[in-house]
Amino acid sequence: MTPARLGVILLGPPGAGKGSEAELIVERYGIPHISTGDMLRQQIRSGTELGRLAARFIEKGLLVPDKVVVDMVSDRLGWSDCENGFLLDGFPRSVGQAEALHASGHTVTDVILLDVGDELIVRRITSRRSCPACGRVYNVVTLPSRDGVHCDSCQDVELIVRADDGEATIRNRLREYQAMTAPLVEWYGARGLLKRVNGEGTVDEVFVRILEVISVGGSTEE
Ligand code: AMP
Numbered sequence: 001m002t003p004a005r006l007g008v009i010l011l012g013p014p015g016a017g018k019g020s021e022a023e024l025i026v027e028r029y030g031i032p033h034i035s036t037g038d039m040l041r042q043q044i045r046s047g048t049e050l051g052r053l054a055a056r057f058i059e060k061g062l063l064v065p066d067k068v069v070v071d072m073v074s075d076r077l078g079w080s081d082c083e084n085g086f087l088l089d090g091f092p093r094s095v096g097q098a099e100a101l102h103a104s105g106h107t108v109t110d111v112i113l114l115d116v117g118d119e120l121i122v123r124r125i126t127s128r129r130s131c132p133a134c135g136r137v138y139n140v141v142t143l144p145s146r147d148g149v150h151c152d153s154c155q156d157v158e159l160i161v162r163a164d165d166g167e168a169t170i171r172n173r174l175r176e177y178q179a180m181t182a183p184l185v186e187w188y189g190a191r192g193l194l195k196r197v198n199g200e201g202t203v204d205e206v207f208v209r210i211l212e213v214i215s216v217g218g219s220t221e222e
Pocket of ligand 1: 014036037038040057058061062063064065066069089090091092093097164173
């Protein structure tokens with residue numbers, strides 16, 4: 001059976017596990033993983049003008065202006081690998097962004113909200129480590145690298161705490177989520193696209209729950 005074209009949005013606060021679940025979803029369905037956070041960090045690493053602008057907001061835990069991310073995503077969705085669908089991780093993050101995506105005509109089939117309590121979010125983010133070279137994300141408790149210090153993919157590169165994972169910045173990010181992104185739950189709910197999934201548990205447990213609700217259906221068997 002050829003699965004229907006998927007247009008998936010992963011919604012949820014920072015630390016909800018969007019990135020980890022995104023990796024499993026794109027592997028299962030063969031669709032590209034479009035993470036605006038990763039794209040912005042790549043721009044920062046490359047020292048582009050867009051990267052310099054984005055860094056000013058990201059460092060403070062604030063959202064980058066809608067126009068910047070909307071243009072970036074709109075360009076990315078035009079690539080040929082999106083012909084069979086896409087997974088958006090971290091976009092949209094405001095009603096303005098959702099309206100822009102809606103107006104662009106790209107069909108969204110599933111908006112998966114990862115529901116996670118505040119306490120677990122803070123615990124997850126403070127135990128998060130990232131590779132400064134490739135951006136791969138680890139967790140000292142649930143997903144350590146092989147030796148616990150270096151990136152498995154980049155070998156000699158030591159893992160770091162992402163600059164915007166510091167405590168004060170996290171608080172701002174959670175505040176931004178409540179103010180700007182949480183209204184999307186209602187926005188997508190009203191359009192019949194919202195699928196709420198319990199995001200607590202292991203990456204694999206949450207993935208099974210996602211497979212149960214995603215449009216094309218799915219099975220946990222290989
Ligand atoms: P993430 O890796 O998705 O947690 O994103 C890290 C940071 O990048 C966020 O805290 C924002 O500052 C910025 N960012 C990522 N995606 C967006 C978006 N869709 N709109 C505005 N800012 C974003």
